[in-house]
Amino acid sequence: MSDPPEGLSLRRDRDLTGRERRPVVRRLLVGVLVVIVVLALLNAFGQRPATSTASSPAAKLKVYAPKRVRSGLLFESRIHVSAIREIRDATVVLDPGWLEGITLNTVEPSPIGEASRDGRIALDLGHIPAGKDYILFLQFQVNPTNVGRRPTDVSLYDGDRRLLHVDRTLTIWP
Numbered sequence: 583m584s585d586p587p588e589g590l591s592l593r594r595d596r597d598l599t600g601r602e603r604r605p606v607v608r609r610l611l612v613g614v615l616v617v618i619v620v621l622a623l624l625n626a627f628g629q630r631p632a633t634s635t636a637s638s639p640a641a642k643l644k645v646y647a648p649k650r651v652r653s654g655l656l657f658e659s660r661i662h663v664s665a666i667r668e669i670r671d672a673t674v675v676l677d678p679g680w681l682e683g684i685t686l687n688t689v690e691p692s693p694i695g696e697a698s699r700d701g702r703i704a705l706d707l708g709h710i711p712a713g714k715d716y717i718l719f720l721q722f723q724v725n726p727t728n729v730g731r732r733p734t735d736v737s738l739y740d741g742d743r744r745l746l747h748v749d750r751t752l753t754i755w756p
Contacts, residue, residue, distance in 0.1 A: 597628040627652055627717040627755045631659075634736075636746040640667045641710075643738045643746040649730040650753045654726040656687075661718040663738060674718060676697050679752060683728030687722040704739075729756050 586592055591597045591599055621627065628650030632723075636643045647659035661674055680686075695706035710716050731753050738746040 587712045597726060620727065628753065629655065631655060631657075634748045634750050636738075636745055636748045638666075638738070640745045641665050641669060641738060643736065643748055645736050645748050645750060647734070647750070647752075649751065650755065651724050652755045653724050653728050656721065656723050659720045659722065661720070661736060662711060663707065663716045663718075665712055665714055665716075669710040669738075669740045669745070671739075671741040672710045672716065673699075673741075674705045674707060675737040675739060676703040677733045677735040678703070679732030679734045680720075680722075682732055683725045683754070685723045687721075687723055690719045693718070696717075702737075724754055725743065728754050730754055 586595075588674075611696065629648050631648050633644050634645045642662075642664040644662040644664075645659065646662070648657050651657050658739045659662065663669075663672060663674070689705065693705040694708045697704045697706070705718065707716050707718070731751055734752040736748045736750065737744055
């Protein structure tokens with residue numbers, strides 16, 4: 583039998599002497615990766631939207647948005663206002679958590695005006711007649727270095743009078 587090539591050892595490279603535990607470590611690492619993938623498929627790390635609602639004699643408010651997202655990804659939120667009674671000066675007010683480390687790409691339809699209301703983002707929707715709906719679509723992108731939890735509450739105002747409030751929290755995974 584000829585000698586093995588230079589740099590190779592029959593005991594180490596053919597017989598795998600000293601590597602008895604390495605297959606177990608490899609299998610454990612692959613198992614951990616499989617568990618992470620299965621959890622992601624079951625929505626443990628976000629993106630699947632959930633609906634939060636609030637109602638009063640004046641209006642109904644639905645917020646359809648993910649409660650968990652991953653850094654770097656795009657997501658969309660929908661805010662649906664149903665006026666039971668006339669709302670003369672409808673304003674949707676978003677907590678600062680909606681934009682902390684998150685880029686707002688688009689708001690459709692564009693609100694009449696945008697302002698700050700005590701550090702919160704106020705989107706002026708204008709007049710909503712009784713029995714009519716207003717649906718606001720917002721598209722976001724989570725900044726890649728952003729991780730954590732933050733409040734993403736939504737309030738509906740008629741002028742300075744708050745009609746409804748929806749409590750929400752957004753969790754951002756790495």
